[in-house]
Amino acid sequence: MELLYASCIGVLVSCGVFLILRARTFPVVLGLTMFSYAVNLFLFSAGRLSLNKAAVLGYSSEYADPLPQALVLTAIVIGFAMTAFVVILAIRGRADLGTDHVDGYEVEVPVKKIIKKRKVKP
Amino acid sequence: MTLLWIPLLSLLGSIISSMTNTLTRNQSTRLTLLMPIIALLMTISLAPTVFSGEVIRESFSWIPLLGIEIAFRLDGLALLFVFMILVIGILVIFYARYYVSNNDSLPKLYTYLMLFMTAMLGIVMSNNVIQLWFFWELTSISSFLLISYWWQKSEAREGAIMALAITGAGGLALLAGLLLLGDMVGSYSLDVILASKEIIQNHALYEVTLVLILLGAFTKSAQFPFHFWLPHAMAAPTPVSAYLHSATMVKAGVFLLARFYPALAGSDIWFILVSFTGLTTLLFAAYVALFKHDLKGLLAYSTISHLGLITMLFGLNTELAAVAAIFHIINHATFKASLFMATGIIDHETGTRDMRKINGMWRYMPYTATLAMVAAAAMAGVPLLNGFLSKEMFFAETLHQQLLGSMSWLIPVLATVAGAFAVAYSARFIHDVFFNGEPVNLPKQPKEAPRSMRLPIEVLVALCLVVGIIPNFVVDDILSAASLATIGGHVPDYEVALWHGFNLPLLMSAIAVCGGLFLYSQRRYLFKFQDSLPSLNAKKMFDKAMLSITNWCQAKVSKIENGSLQRYLTLMFLIVLLFAGWPLFEMNQLGGQKALTPIDVFNAMGAGLLIVGAISTVIWYSNRVVSLIMLSVVGLMASIAFTRFSAPDLALTQLTVEVVTIILLMLALFFLPQHSPRESSSMRILRDIGISGALGIVVASICYALITRPLDSISAFFLANAKTGGGGTNVVNVILVDFRGFDTLGEICVLGIAALGIYKLLINLPLIMPTSDSKGRPWAKERYPILLASISQSLLPLALLVSFYIFLRGHNLPGGGFIAGLVTAVAFILQYIAHGSHWIGQRLTINYRKIIAVGVAIALFTGVGSWFFGRPFMKTWFDYFNLPLVGEIELASALVFDLGVYITVVGSTLMILASLGQLTMNESKKEVNI
Numbered sequence A: 001m002e003l004l005y006a007s008c009i010g011v012l013v014s015c016g017v018f019l020i021l022r023a024r025t026f027p028v029v030l031g032l033t034m035f036s037y038a039v040n041l042f043l044f045s046a047g048r049l050s051l052n053k054a055a056v057l058g059y060s061s062e063y064a065d066p067l068p069q070a071l072v073l074t075a076i077v078i079g080f081a082m083t084a085f086v087v088i089l090a091i092r093g094r095a096d097l098g099t100d101h102v103d104g105y106e107v108e109v110p111v112k113k114i115i116k117k118r119k120v121k122p
Numbered sequence B: 001m002t003l004l005w006i007p008l009l010s011l012l013g014s015i016i017s018s019m020t021n022t023l024t025r026n027q028s029t030r031l032t033l034l035m036p037i038i039a040l041l042m043t044i045s046l047a048p049t050v051f052s053g054e055v056i057r058e059s060f061s062w063i064p065l066l067g068i069e070i071a072f073r074l075d076g077l078a079l080l081f082v083f084m085i086l087v088i089g090i091l092v093i094f095y096a097r098y099y100v101s102n103n104d105s106l107p108k109l110y111t112y113l114m115l116f117m118t119a120m121l122g123i124v125m126s127n128n129v130i131q132l133w134f135f136w137e138l139t140s141i142s143s144f145l146l147i148s149y150w151w152q153k154s155e156a157r158e159g160a161i162m163a164l165a166i167t168g169a170g171g172l173a174l175l176a177g178l179l180l181l182g183d184m185v186g187s188y189s190l191d192v193i194l195a196s197k198e199i200i201q202n203h204a205l206y207e208v209t210l211v212l213i214l215l216g217a218f219t220k221s222a223q224f225p226f227h228f229w230l231p232h233a234m235a236a237p238t239p240v241s242a243y244l245h246s247a248t249m250v251k252a253g254v255f256l257l258a259r260f261y262p263a264l265a266g267s268d269i270w271f272i273l274v275s276f277t278g279l280t281t282l283l284f285a286a287y288v289a290l291f292k293h294d295l296k297g298l299l300a301y302s303t304i305s306h307l308g309l310i311t312m313l314f315g316l317n318t319e320l321a322a323v324a325a326i327f328h329i330i331n332h333a334t335f336k337a338s339l340f341m342a343t344g345i346i347d348h349e350t351g352t353r354d355m356r357k358i359n360g361m362w363r364y365m366p367y368t369a370t371l372a373m374v375a376a377a378a379m380a381g382v383p384l385l386n387g388f389l390s391k392e393m394f395f396a397e398t399l400h401q402q403l404l405g406s407m408s409w410l411i412p413v414l415a416t417v418a419g420a421f422a423v424a425y426s427a428r429f430i431h432d433v434f435f436n437g438e439p440v441n442l443p444k445q446p447k448e449a450p451r452s453m454r455l456p457i458e459v460l461v462a463l464c465l466v467v468g469i470i471p472n473f474v475v476d477d478i479l480s481a482a483s484l485a486t487i488g489g490h491v492p493d494y495e496v497a498l499w500h501g502f503n504l505p506l507l508m509s510a511i512a513v514c515g516g517l518f519l520y521s522q523r524r525y526l527f528k529f530q531d532s533l534p535s536l537n538a539k540k541m542f543d544k545a546m547l548s549i550t551n552w553c554q555a556k557v558s559k560i561e562n563g564s565l566q567r568y569l570t571l572m573f574l575i576v577l578l579f580a581g582w583p584l585f586e587m588n589q590l591g592g593q594k595a596l597t598p599i600d601v602f603n604a605m606g607a608g609l610l611i612v613g614a615i616s617t618v619i620w621y622s623n624r625v626v627s628l629i630m631l632s633v634v635g636l637m638a639s640i641a642f643t644r645f646s647a648p649d650l651a652l653t654q655l656t657v658e659v660v661t662i663i664l665l666m667l668a669l670f671f672l673p674q675h676s677p678r679e680s681s682s683m684r685i686l687r688d689i690g691i692s693g694a695l696g697i698v699v700a701s702i703c704y705a706l707i708t709r710p711l712d713s714i715s716a717f718f719l720a721n722a723k724t725g726g727g728g729t730n731v732v733n734v735i736l737v738d739f740r741g742f743d744t745l746g747e748i749c750v751l752g753i754a755a756l757g758i759y760k761l762l763i764n765l766p767l768i769m770p771t772s773d774s775k776g777r778p779w780a781k782e783r784y785p786i787l788l789a790s791i792s793q794s795l796l797p798l799a800l801l802v803s804f805y806i807f808l809r810g811h812n813l814p815g816g817g818f819i820a821g822l823v824t825a826v827a828f829i830l831q832y833i834a835h836g837s838h839w840i841g842q843r844l845t846i847n848y849r850k851i852i853a854v855g856v857a858i859a860l861f862t863g864v865g866s867w868f869f870g871r872p873f874m875k876t877w878f879d880y881f882n883l884p885l886v887g888e889i890e891l892a893s894a895l896v897f898d899l900g901v902y903i904t905v906v907g908s909t910l911m912i913l914a915s916l917g918q919l920t921m922n923e924s925k926k927e928v929n930i
Helices: A002-020 A025-045 A066-097 A111-118 B002-018 B025-051 B076-099 B106-125 B129-147 B154-185 B190-194 B197-202 B206-220 B229-235 B238-247 B249-259 B268-290 B295-315 B319-350 B366-380 B386-399 B410-434 B451-469 B471-487 B504-521 B523-532 B538-560 B565-586 B601-619 B624-644 B648-671 B682-707 B715-726 B731-739 B741-762 B786-809 B817-835 B837-843 B848-868 B893-920
Strands: B056-063 B068-074 B878-883 B887-892
Touching (some): A002 B624, A002 B682, A025 A066, A025 B601, A025 B624, A025 B682, A066 B648, A066 B731, A066 B817, B002 B025, B002 B056, B002 B106, B025 B056, B025 B076, B025 B106, B068 B076, B068 B106, B068 B190, B076 B319, B076 B451, B076 B471, B106 B249, B129 B154, B129 B190, B129 B206, B129 B229, B129 B238, B129 B249, B154 B190, B154 B197, B154 B206, B154 B229, B154 B538, B206 B249, B206 B268, B229 B295, B238 B295, B238 B319, B249 B295, B249 B319, B249 B471, B268 B295, B268 B410, B295 B410, B319 B366, B319 B386, B319 B451, B319 B471, B386 B451, B386 B504, B410 B504, B451 B471, B504 B523, B565 B682, B601 B624, B648 B817, B648 B893, B715 B731, B731 B893, B741 B848, B741 B893, B786 B817, B786 B893, B817 B837, B817 B893, B837 B893, B848 B893
Antiparallel strands (some): B056 B068
16 A cells, blocks of 8 residues: 555656646646645655544544644645645736746747846946 | 943934934934933943953853854953944034035934944944854944945945945955854854964964954955955045044954954964055055045045054054054044044035145134144144054054064164155145135135034044043053953053153154155155056956956856746756655665555555546646646545545545635636647657656655654654643644644735735736637637526535534534635635626625735734733633533634634635636726637
8 A cells, every 4th residue: 555655646746747847837837736736645644644543532542643634734725825826927927928938938049148138237 | 231231222222313304403413312322321330340350241142052142241442442432423423413414314324323333332342253243244234324325426326335345245254254263162252262362373274264354354444455445435424434434334343353362363474464464554555645635535545544553553463562553543533533524524614525626724714624633633643642642652663573584674664654654644634725825616615614513523632632641641541451351461561651752763753754744845746756657446446346246147147047947947856856866775675664554446446546637637738628627636536545544634625725726727727828839849858757757756765665664753742632732632623723823823824925915916917818719619608607606506505504514623523724714715716606706796895805814813813812811822722611502512712713714714715716717807908819
């Protein structure tokens, strides 16, 4: 079971990172969301896997570790807030710039020209 | 507590002055003067203790783990500087009242001046070198503000930047030196450092440390070759120059030499570095000063030259020289401050500072002229004035050294030459300004300054005279106390007296005076000679250096930062790969000792679905809607995994968050293209598969290694105390609202901030609104299907009831504020989807920002509330009550805290989704087809 669980996290991380490395905003957001599933599951597993031992007093004799659960719970909510922020940023970026491309300059601009443009004038 | 109060009062004064904007100028001045006067009285009351040889200490623990404390000490040296800082500060504040014109803000000047005063007091009274450095930097910053007081003028801005760059760079060197010093002796306490001369000077890094600390001192004291910032800092208002560039800021550098004298001085390298830097500065600046046509320029170079003299005295490595240095610090501060103030009057009354225009002022302002002439005579070292005494001591000390072997006679000769130039520029200051014919083209008709403006000068000039005539009577106590603190141990016998009989120093003085007057009389030839020399413009060189550094950095930055998000992320992922992957190779065995659990069919199915969902998301990523649906499968499986592995709270949270996330992303797709072009090259795809695959393998391995090892957790505490201490049986919820309540408070704040940020981002959004989908099909005409509308409406009360139930039971059973908040939010969002925001707006006027604020406030005040019951922040209170019919119920303050969480979550989530959703309704805006 542990092996299967770890493999699932590995697959989620791989897929998430691959999507994050795409050049457009929406796949990046999808990738981030998937990545955060992986992170949450990973952090949760720090309390080890246990079946039918929910940390509610009086319902079983042994309990799962409640601390990672509490931390992951807030992480899920904050993850949502951050995803929302990134999505809106993407929308705003598209609206202001007219493109959702985020992988550098779409049309190749020679690097030297850019440096010249940024030079500080005395 | 007295010691702490001295800088604290000054800081308080800064705050008070900043609030006097609405008052009259006189009221503002009086209020500002109040605090330094109280501080001065306190210092006077402490003086007898210090004079008796005692060192007053005070300390407060700050960061005990790092050995850093807030520590003050007042010894003779510190006392002398505190006196100078406060007395001259008070005079300058008084003087500035009449100097600053009505167009400029007086409170602004006072605020900066007092801030600067605080910083200076902090430097001289610190007993901890890190704290000393903190105040040291504060003087750089506050002097930047003071020099750029007339920020409209470009020269003021440039001068301020130059001063900040040079002294700031020196400050960094000083920090490095102080850290090394602290490392050597094992303490940052000044007491310990001063007592560890042997350890420091025998340490292998002594030379490095010394050079770094001297860099700090020399940049601050404008020693050659770092002197050039000081003349440019003359763009500051004259009261500022009188304060910073006579008595305080530049003296901080020589203070540092005096402060570390017991620990660092005495070695050969100290002598070579300090005395030669001092001598070079003394000669060079005295020469340049003669040729400055700007009054303040002359004074600036004269200041540099005198600082060179003091530095050189500290470098001579004899105890008497150190005494002379301290004596000259006092004397220079008094005559230079009064000269700056006199210059201020001349500038104020004539409208210019150019000595080629200002002539014959004796007739227009006789009082000021007399005062300035006395002060200038003191600067030249004329008998009966204080400058003469310390200059005599300086000459005597140059005779007593044997530092250059057989060529040691050179030093007194060079000192006499420098003395002659000092007489020459002082003569120029007196003759050129007050006599020498008639004024030329003055912008203003000169007249005598008001009495009050002259008063501070009178005080200082009187001091020059009194010290010059009866030195023993006036400065003996303070000088011997300061010398004792500088030299450490015992003070040599010295005699400060007007008359020592006919001796060599007197002859040197006489030569200097005659030579100086001769030099001045031949000034025409000298000026011509100077003009024919190639001019070295330090400012241009500085600007050029700054520009090339900036451009170099810019070029490097734009190479790394090319605007590609993917490139940054690739680099970060590679670093993660390196640091997370490396330790795995050093482990012997991946799996741990914990017995593995068998795989059952449900888990296998769930895992299979999760993997299929994840891979499908990637495969179909160019069709965004499809890949979003695939992503939701993954999210669903994640929440099922939480259920399966005994985390019901997490499962509920994940499920509800999943719903809102998918709705949000659906909404976002309306504003974004519905397809991602497949534009990556095959190489790029190969590279990305490599990175992501490797990262997946590393994370999976770490995860496997982690979960197969036995658990050693602090959670036993939470499990044992949840019921007894927190009053709930759902341990996860008790941790959230009680044990780790402060974390939760922070987290709902983040949530609120994110929502507010989104709200702000959506204001004035230039919309790109599609009228049809990507294949050209128009949107459905039926915006609000009746079926959905009627079902959602009847679902609302039910959903609210469920969320209320989840909220209430949260403390004891899975549920709580977060989950209930999300359920409520989902129920409302369904209404938005079914009816549109217009329909909702007619029925409910909700300001989500206020709701978020109320939520955070409730949570915060519940936490603070426990203070009123004498319990720590965020401590839960609970008790059981018996109600008729209902039976026993539990009331806990955690419930109120959770209510705050609930409200914040509802407010934030709805604000995010509703404000985005509302945009889709905005049809008045221009529609652009994509």
